[in-house]
Amino acid sequence: xxGVTQFPSHSVIEKGQTVTLRCDPISGHDNxxxxxxxxxxxxxxxxxxxKESKQDESGMPNNRxxxxxxxxxxxxxxxxxAELEDSGVxxxxxxxxxxxxxxxxxxxxxxxxxxxx
Amino acid sequence: AQxxxxxxxxxxxxxxxxxxxxxxxxxxxxxxxxWYVQYPNQGLQLLLKYLSGSxxxxxxxxxxxxxxxxxxxFHLRKPSxxxxxxxxxxxxxxxxxxxxxxxxxxxGTTLSVSS
Numbered sequence: 001x002x003g004v005t006q007f008p009s010h011s012v013i014e015k016g017q018t019v020t021l022r023c024d025p026i027s028g029h030d031n032x033x034x035x036x037x038x039x040x041x042x043x044x045x046x047x048x049x050x051k052e053s054k055q056d057e058s059g060m061p062n063n064r065x066x067x068x069x070x071x072x073x074x075x076x077x078x079x080x081x082a083e084l085e086d087s088g089v090x091x092x093x094x095x096x097x098x099x100x101x102x103x104x105x106x107x108x109x110x111x112x113x114x115x116x117x
Numbered sequence: 118a119q120x121x122x123x124x125x126x127x128x129x130x131x132x133x134x135x136x137x138x139x140x141x142x143x144x145x146x147x148x149x150x151x152w153y154v155q156y157p158n159q160g161l162q163l164l165l166k167y168l169s170g171s172x173x174x175x176x177x178x179x180x181x182x183x184x185x186x187x188x189x190x191f192h193l194r195k196p197s198x199x200x201x202x203x204x205x206x207x208x209x210x211x212x213x214x215x216x217x218x219x220x221x222x223x224x225g226t227t228l229s230v231s232s
Binding site: 035043048056091093107108109111 | 121149151153158159160161162163166168207211218219220221222223224225
């Protein structure tokens with residue numbers, strides 16, 4: 001069974017540019033989460049999809065971040081325009097539907113390391 | 118609000134020594150607790166979890182953790198570490214819910230095992 005995959009693994013962009021991160025969850029996992037870890041800080045929640053709907057986007061830092069999950073499969077996270085403080089590692093995780101997802105836990109991808117210069 | 122504190126940012130140990138990585142949480146509701154491990158250049162891997170029942174939970178790679186409700190702790194232990202256990206370890210909490218909920222993480226503890 002394929003795990004959670006993320007693309008790209010690394011991205012270096014200049015301030016003001018746009019970057020789109022992609023996450024492919026495990027097949028059948030309705031729940032999809034985005035997290036971010038800024039250097040030296042803890043991993044922080046950004047948002048949560050259930051299928052194609054945003055269940056919780058309370059962690060999104062501002063309106064420069066736009067997440068989508070068309071068709072309830074893969075998800076993209078776009079940062080436009082990027083700022084220096086957006087640098088960090090962006091993790092995606094997925095889990096099974098409902099309570100099974102809590103019991104089984106969240107499965108994480110390897111992350112995308114974003115550097116804004 | 119829920120929060121997680123990992124008391125040690127770095128823990129250096131020698132191979133075959135025992136290790137304990139400390140984690141405390143604060144929450145006003147019942148929670149589920151997790152330990153994840155991140156090896157270099159890899160994603161987070163679930164080590165073990167506490168959902169309910171026995172307070173001592175066993176995970177992969179010989180790790181175990183004990184849930185202590187009165188002390189709001191969930192410390193991770195291994196009786197004898199290997200070089201391959203060198204990694205960053207994260208304690209996390211969630212409060213569940215039918216639709217799934219986000220994990221709240223501690224800042225991580227880097228375990229460095231040397232020979």
